[in-house]
Amino acid sequence: MASEALPLSWRRIPERYCLIGNSCENCKTNFFPTRKICPNCRRRGKLADKTYSGKGKVYSYSLVNVVPQGFELDAPYVLAIIELEEGPRVTAQIVDCGEKDVKIGSLVKMVFRKIKEDGDEGVIHYGFKFGLVK
Amino acid sequence: MRDVAIVGVGMSKFGEEWNRGFREIVIDAGKKALNDAKIKGEEIDGMFVGTMAAGSLIGQEHVGALIADFMGLTPIASTRVEAACASGGVAFRQGYMAIASGLHDCVVVGGAEKMTDVSTASVSDALGGAGDQEWELFMGATFPALYAFMAKRHMHEYGTTEEQMASVAVKNHYNAARNPCAQYQNEITIETVMKSKVVASPLKVFDCSPITDGAAAVVLMPLEKAKKYTEKPIKIIASAQASDVIALHSRRSLTELAATKIAAKKAFAQAKLTPKDIDVCEVHDCFTIAEIMAIEDLGFFKKGEGGKASAEGKTRLDGEIPINTSGGLKGCGHPVGATGIKQIVEIAWQLRGEANQRQVKDARIGMTHNVGGSGATCAIHILEKGF
Amino acid sequence: MVGIIGYGAYIPKYRIKMEEIAAVWGEEAQRIKKGLGIEEKAVPGTDEDSATMAVEAGRIALARAEIDSKKIGACYVGSESHPYAVKPTATIVAEALACGNDTMSADFEFACKAGTSAMQCCMGLVKSNMIKYALAIGSDTAQGRPGDALEYSAAAGAGAYIIGNEKGEILAEIEETVSFSSDTPDFWRRQHAEFPQHGGRFTGLPAYFKHVMGAAQALFEKTGTFARDYDYFVFHQPNGKFPREVAKMLGIEEKKLSPGLVCSRIGNTYSGASLIGLARVLDDAKPGEKIFVASFGSGAGSDAFSINVTDNIVERRKEGMTVEEFIAEKEYLTYGQYVKHRRKLKSL
Known part of the structure; x- marks a missing residue:
């Protein structure tokens, strides 16, 4: 598979590697991924980068058995909506666990993993996933 | 604004149409609608076609022109409308606005999707485009997974059970078995659902709508003119649409679709009606949990009681509010772009008293609820018997 | 420093x-x-x-x-x-x-x-x-x-x-480091090969032992220290046997070797091996203790380090697993x- 979406993935590296989002200094709302307009304040909004701690808890989850193309090797995996301690929610896999290990409210922290690969010869896309905190 | 009426409806048999392509199924539905409206074609001055992913599924864009061409309707204004799984409902609204505004006098609105020309994996990837590609799909999300998130929260917050969800599929198969155009003609049991393979827990294969080829079409005219063509015009008394943030994780609540609630509120206000006035409703049950949330968000049941109401049979043909008499997306099939138009077709049949075995007695007012993606678009219409 | x-x-x-x-x-x-x-x-x-x-x-x-x-x-x-x-x-x-x-x-x-x-x-x-x-x-x-x-x-x-x-x-001063290397083909992987090849028993004496011992002796000479001066020894650990044999050659007691020997429980982590062994020692070491580290890389070479644990270690290692x-x-x-x-x- 050719790496056709290269620039698309590359642009997202700060967000995907380091969980850098942004925050509106006017209404104090935190965003992830970054927004270019604060939906609350619009023209009055003032957005500044914000790096999230990577700590959060499970808001909802599912064991995904039928996976999209490119995720076959990881199947089945637990996918979750994680609520970061700073507020924003993100969708990501919870690694190294089974469905029974996860509950709504389980504490998690960000880990760095391969998200997917463009075949054997294409680029590897890395980014955040989450691991359960013991 | 002029009053607008539906003068003709038609749909192709939904299913795996191996020997028919996109053009053939669209023309099948279009011809049926035109015949039903008793028009020849010269009257038509505009067309809107809802289709979500023709580019990914059959490599064909510029669908508006393609259909005008093969329907023999060039040089009319023909426009493709895309709003993921709500493409049909949103296209219908475009047609409604075109007539209501006075810009057009006779409009055909079609919806179509040809989904079985590619592998299941490619279909999943194409449908994935209805979510946030960079922050949901890229992370390994699928549509069943997104609705599974909602189901898990609904179970967590309201105690909804997997059996209650299964009852939605059972009811929709029952209705589908009474609809000759439906993909599935078989009834199923709770066990069928519960024992089916888990796709994204807690959702199983039988909680999910299938991959379907299909098309549906309707002909719209100003109400005044409609009476010249049909004895049974169906009046459009509300047309509302709302949007929400595209990624599910960014929504405040996962147990309701804000777009549904807002569009419903607007629609009821336009029609000066309440949920109690609706006799029959087609809701967007792409997954069983979606129907449970829809009947709550539309105001038929209190939040959290949709699962119980479904299990108790309140949404059956003979229930308090018959939901998805067509079989819904689950039983009738879900050719994404066609679904929103098929809902209109079904309600028109119900209001005209032509739904045969699945006819809801004395149906006078019907509603359609069409959702795009995980709820980022919602189109709602209320139709009234115009005779 | x-x-x-x-x-x-x-x-x-x-x-x-x-x-x-x-x-x-x-x-x-x-x-x-x-x-x-x-x-x-x-x-x-x-x-x-x-x-x-x-x-x-x-x-x-x-x-x-x-x-x-x-x-x-x-x-x-x-x-x-x-x-x-x-x-x-x-x-x-x-x-x-x-x-x-x-x-x-x-x-x-x-x-x-x-x-x-x-x-x-x-x-x-x-x-x-x-x-x-x-x-x-x-x-x-x-x-x-x-x-x-x-x-x-x-x-x-x-x-x-x-x-x-x-x-x-x-938290740990690296007092000195030396290397000992030579062109010794004991283990290799060619550019497009999927798996490495190795010389079997040839990986032992002429490779691992010669280079680890060479680096150890060079370090002792350079620092004027003796094996007895160190509290812990960490060697590259391709298996549990090689580091024990080196320890025997240097006259090191088991209790100075075992804290940094983790391969019996995790295998050979290659480039990670001596560094994980050292981390294991640092997890427990007390201020003032002295650690000897010798890695080994096929092809071949060994890097030896003389490390002195400082007072800062107690506070610093509180974070992380x-x-x-x-x-x-x-x-x-x-x-x-x-x-x-x-x-x-x-x-x-």
């Missing part, structure tokens, strides 16, 4: 037992366990590679160093299993650790000693005041050909070290699952 201001290890969660591998090839597990001195080995998750493990170890090292990662002037990653043949692992790691664009980044390769080679370079840069802090990482997801002796030992893990030169920050915690956190795989994890299924 130059030394370690932060360190971190990473060991993936999955393990496979020798019995599980031996059963597939009709070998006697007991004989293999005894021969190699390995009970089980660490296997990476399907979404882990040398870059992801390097980042995880690096994040712990950063947390312990308590410095702004932007101040890291160099990021060097040593591995024999870099995810790309061409395209650095180090830029992935530096980016994920938010080191900034002014970081000198490069990949190192010297079989199992690439990580300690990186550490020596970091020492030079920091000692010469070219940069303030430098990050050296050894990380591997080593592969052995199915059925080959290496399949029993080739494991996954990473160790990360942040080098600095301020006394107040140093210890090596023992990583070892304890485990889930066993069947050979079938292992084959999937290591992508040995050709049709996948």
